[in-house]
Structure formats: structure tokens, C-alpha cells
Amino acid sequence: MEVQMVRAPVIVTTLMFAFANAGLPLNGLMAQEQPKLQQDLAAACARLGNDDRIRDYDPVLRDRTALAFKRLFPEAKGTPADGSLETQAQYRCMNGKVMVCFVGANLPCAKMNAKRKNAGADGFCRDNPAAESVPAFATGHDTIYAYRCRSGRAEVTATIRQLDRRGFARALWVELPPR
Numbered sequence: 001m002e003v004q005m006v007r008a009p010v011i012v013t014t015l016m017f018a019f020a021n022a023g024l025p026l027n028g029l030m031a032q033e034q035p036k037l038q039q040d041l042a043a044a045c046a047r048l049g050n051d052d053r054i055r056d057y058d059p060v061l062r063d064r065t066a067l068a069f070k071r072l073f074p075e076a077k078g079t080p081a082d083g084s085l086e087t088q089a090q091y092r093c094m095n096g097k098v099m100v101c102f103v104g105a106n107l108p109c110a111k112m113n114a115k116r117k118n119a120g121a122d123g124f125c126r127d128n129p130a131a132e133s134v135p136a137f138a139t140g141h142d143t144i145y146a147y148r149c150r151s152g153r154a155e156v157t158a159t160i161r162q163l164d165r166r167g168f169a170r171a172l173w174v175e176l177p178p179r
Helices: 002-021 031-039 041-048 059-072 082-088 119-127
Strands: 051-056 089-094 097-102 145-150 153-159 173-175
Touching: 041 051, 041 089, 041 097, 059 082, 059 089, 059 097, 059 173, 082 089, 119 145, 119 153
Parallel strands: none
Antiparallel strands: 051 089, 089 097, 097 173, 145 153
16 A cells, blocks of 8 residues: 555656656646647747657648658658558657658667767677678667778778767658648
């Protein structure tokens, strides 16, 4: 009984902390109000400016998200089905604008790893001392560098992703088109 009495305030405090850190108003914010906040992501981004939190797909933004997909992938035939948009589209705020990315195996929407030292590459090179390249499964898909192995040590060979000012892969994010 005592544990339950202590847990409820901890959960409420944790939720309040999460909402406050998200820049969301605490007064009267109930679960049923969250969809309304998602629908007005453009207004939230305009107010927040830069917010690196990744937000999941919002069906209210479907048409604009499909247009953004076409901008990022002009060679693609058509746009993804709704189910694919739901699992791949992610949003964030940058410079007061809504930005969208489409996550995939080699398309990381998270902040990138800009450290030249890479433990995964080091481990791969210990096992493959003369490998001409280190695969992404070893380096992680979020690194901005390509590596090779020289005498059992990882060596940077190229920068493969340019970053925006917030640390995300510039080529993977596009501004959500206006309504």
C-alpha cells in the first residue's frame, strides 16, 4: 500500500516534468488534448523556434508530408502508402519551421554522431585489420564518417553526411511545405 501511495505523485511529477520540458502548457493538458497540439505543429514550431525532439507521424499532415517526400526523393514513383508514412515520417522544429524526415535502414532521422572516434569501427578493425571499408552495422547508421581499417585500427576516409546547424543530416530533412 505504501508503495502505491508514493508512486502516484512520482508518476504525476514525471508527466508534468515531461510536458514542461516539451514546452507544453501544464494547465488543463489532458490526453484528449494531445491530438489538438499535434495538429498545430506549425504553430508550435513557430513558437519554439528550434526543438530537436523527434515527433511521430501526424495524419493531419498527410498531404504536406507526401509533398515533402517527393522533394526528398524525386526519383521515387508516387508517394508511400499511408502505412509507410505512418512508420517512416518524423518531424522536428528548426528555425520556427516544421521539418520532416523519412526514417529507413540507412536513413537516420536522429541527431548524427560527429565523433571521429568510433568504438564499433575500432572493434571491426581489430577483427578485420585490413578491411577497405567498415560497414554501417559496425559503425552505426548515425555516423557522418566512412572508415577503413589500417593495421587493425579504424581510420576516417571521408565525411559522408553534412550536418545542419542542429546536428541532423542535412540531406535527410526537408521543410514541410505550407498548406
